[in-house]
Amino acid sequence: MSTIGALGAEAPATPDADEARRAATKELSREIYQDHPDLWDRFWQWILDLLDTQSLVPGVPPWVSTAIVVTISAAVIALLILLTTRLTSARRVRTAPLSVFTDDRDAATLTRAADEAAERADFATAVVERFRAIIRSLDEHGVIDEYPGMTALEAAALTHQSLGEHPVVAPLYEAAHLFDAVLYGRVVSTRTQDQQMRELAEQVAQVTVPVDRQDALVGAPVTLPGAPA
Structure with missing residues (x-):
């Protein structure tokens, strides 16, 4: 048998569509492709990290850390409400009174x-x-x-x-x-x-x-x- 004929006999046949799909599915199921979380998973983990009170105030009991976080959050919310109220009141004060008439109807x-x-x-x-x-x-x-x-x-x-x-x-x-x-x-x-x-x-x-x-x-x-x- 010639060299070219021998190489042709050893070469694998071209897979059909079903075989190619199964091969792709098998490849994508490997663990290496499962180790990377998507964007939503990374965002959710970031939220959980923010809510982890033990990591926010290290070295203190969890309940102390939680109390500190709750107190600060309440103070920030109260400050935002106060600022919003004052800005709204200021806008009302600065708003010019409206004229009674807009036309000359009797x-x-x-x-x-x-x-x-x-x-x-x-x-x-x-x-x-x-x-x-x-x-x-x-x-x-x-x-x-x-x-x-x-x-x-x-x-x-x-x-x-x-x-x-x-x-x-x-x-x-x-x-x-x-x-x-x-x-x-x-x-x-x-x-x-x-x-x-x-x-x-x-x-x-x-x-x-x-x-x-x-x-x-x-x-x-x-x-x-x-x-x-």
């Missing part, structure tokens, strides 16, 4: 918008639009002089200056605070609040400036108390 148009919103149970819009209608009505009847950028509390303060201790003043301050709270999203308006605003609108519709106070209003400065004195 009181009747604003009232219709409030009624339509209430019919579809959109009480946030109803409360906001009806308060605007109330303030616009006070302007139209000469009780106050509306100006660009006027806030809800400024409108209430002007009404207080104009009407003195009129029964409508105190609920108007409350309505002004509600108006701001709704616009800032701090409260969810309800049907009850809509009804309160309707009642206030009815009271305001009957208001006129007392004759004995008309002269005193000329040149009177605007003050912004949180509520009428």
Whole structure:
């Protein structure tokens, strides 16, 4: 037999697909391929190492180590809550009060918008639009002089200056605070609040400036108390 024929006889036959798959499976099952944890395993082990209180404070009993870790964690959480609260309060303080009006609709148009919103149970819009209608009505009847950028509390303060201790003043301050709270999203308006605003609108519709106070209003400065004195 020739040399080439001998080499050909000794060469292994090419494995078919099933044999190749079995060989690959057998190779991958070797222990050398099982010694390397995947990314999730390494991450989980890192978490467990962090929670191992004995390794965090070596040389002390486990319960002492645990107590130290719990105390520090509680202090950090409390500090984060305090900082978050102060930052939130600071942002609220820095936020400029919102203007009452964003357009020139008259009181009747604003009232219709409030009624339509209430019919579809959109009480946030109803409360906001009806308060605007109330303030616009006070302007139209000469009780106050509306100006660009006027806030809800400024409108209430002007009404207080104009009407003195009129029964409508105190609920108007409350309505002004509600108006701001709704616009800032701090409260969810309800049907009850809509009804309160309707009642206030009815009271305001009957208001006129007392004759004995008309002269005193000329040149009177605007003050912004949180509520009428």
